[in-house]
Amino acid sequence: MNTAPHSLRPLGCLKAGLRQARQQRALLCRQMATTTSSTISSSSQTAPDHGFYKITDPKTQRLRSAFAVYSPSAIATSPSALAPLIQPSTSSNPSGALARLIVSPASPDPLPALHQVQIKRMDPTGARTALFAKTRHAARVGDVLMVTHRRGGEPFAGVCISIRRAGIDTAILLRNHMGKVGVEMWYKIYNKNVAGIEIVKRRAKRARRARLTYMRQAKHDMGSVSDIVFAWKKTRKVMTTRGGGGGGQRLVVVLRRRRRRGSRSREMREGVGERRGRGEGGVDGNRLCSCYLFC
Amino acid sequence: MLQLKSMLNCIDNSGAAIVECVMVVGQKRHASIGDRIVVVVQKQRGAHAEGMSASSNATKVKRGDIRHAVVVRTRQNVTRRDGSNIKFDDNACVLINKAGDPIGTRINGIVGQELRTKKWSKILSMAPMQA
Numbered sequence: 052m053n054t055a056p057h058s059l060r061p062l063g064c065l066k067a068g069l070r071q072a073r074q075q076r077a078l079l080c081r082q083m084a085t086t087t088s089s090t091i092s093s094s095s096q097t098a099p100d101h102g103f104y105k106i107t108d109p110k111t112q113r114l115r116s117a118f119a120v121y122s123p124s125a126i127a128t129s130p131s132a133l134a135p136l137i138q139p140s141t142s143s144n145p146s147g148a149l150a151r152l153i154v155s156p157a158s159p160d161p162l163p164a165l166h167q168v169q170i171k172r173m174d175p176t177g178a179r180t181a182l183f184a185k186t187r188h189a190a191r192v193g194d195v196l197m198v199t200h201r202r203g204g205e206p207f208a209g210v211c212i213s214i215r216r217a218g219i220d221t222a223i224l225l226r227n228h229m230g231k232v233g234v235e236m237w238y239k240i241y242n243k244n245v246a247g248i249e250i251v252k253r254r255a256k257r258a259r260r261a262r263l264t265y266m267r268q269a270k271h272d273m274g275s276v277s278d279i280v281f282a283w284k285k286t287r288k289v290m291t292t293r294g295g296g297g298g299g300q301r302l303v304v305v306l307r308r309r310r311r312r313g314s315r316s317r318e319m320r321e322g323v324g325e326r327r328g329r330g331e332g333g334v335d336g337n338r339l340c341s342c343y344l345f346c
Numbered sequence: 347m348l349q350l351k352s353m354l355n356c357i358d359n360s361g362a363a364i365v366e367c368v369m370v371v372g373q374k375r376h377a378s379i380g381d382r383i384v385v386v387v388q389k390q391r392g393a394h395a396e397g398m399s400a401s402s403n404a405t406k407v408k409r410g411d412i413r414h415a416v417v418v419r420t421r422q423n424v425t426r427r428d429g430s431n432i433k434f435d436d437n438a439c440v441l442i443n444k445a446g447d448p449i450g451t452r453i454n455g456i457v458g459q460e461l462r463t464k465k466w467s468k469i470l471s472m473a474p475m476q477a
Contacts, residue, residue, distance in 0.1 A: 230455050
């Protein structure tokens, strides 16, 4: 019974040795390869033949493995890796290749590209990015914002104290008072649970600080913004009766309906007209409080 | 981040106004929203502040009493699963008995939503609002 493992052991050694040799050869090939990339690329495309299990990449339909050695030609498809390849094109001898390996500059920071991809996925319309971009129309620190949650519940409104710009992790800090107690909330703007962020009120003057943490002090505290939000919701209702798409037509319908009602109709109509005028005035002046709901 | 000697506001009508944490129950780290702590009542709420109707409740706890409590607000940021963060301007708790039922009958003030995941539904239903 004891002999069986002994008889197996030399075979195992051989296997390990062969495997090592194969890997060494592959590495050697990779170092030397500049002009003769065709053979290596073919070998890599037909799966690196080591004994580990192989995974098929669902996108490219190529075999992938944790220990796969990819050919330089495959790497060179990305534009960032192309530059060092072009540079020593005059000398295609192995010494040039070695020099290239040593001299090749560090690849550019991959994180911004990754963030771009992620932002594209989380915000296909670009509305969230636009809302917190550094433009005139965007939301700024000091504005009163309202965040609507996808999970229902009361929307959280508050003064935007700071905007933490960090790619996909970009977040806003809102502060409000709820029942005499100050409440601060951080929201990630690219979060899918954040259904909408609306600008309730813009700050009259641009804040001269990036982070308004001084608003936590009792002296500068804004208190509850519920009054502002309530007033804004009232005006928003007027806006919605005017309608988003075919606004004009709906306005006419509203007017007709009100005309039918009789004595009160005149005041109502005047009221609507006045509001309409105010809205038009606000459109070209960009201080109009706007609403951004992400769908 | 509440631990030994932390002072908290008591936001129910049990009669305590300010309590001091003497122990965090069931864990060896600091307490957060929804955690159970043991407190000593340091300051009683005046009967006049509560009004006549609550004066009977105001006698439920006295200064020096040792009671259990649930943390409902913290100054320390509490991170939620979706990456949002919440922080309050004060630390607050609600007194409970050993069985976990609140001693007071009313809560004045906001409580954190983390109580829901920690199964403090009685406190949540008493609270006027939650954030």
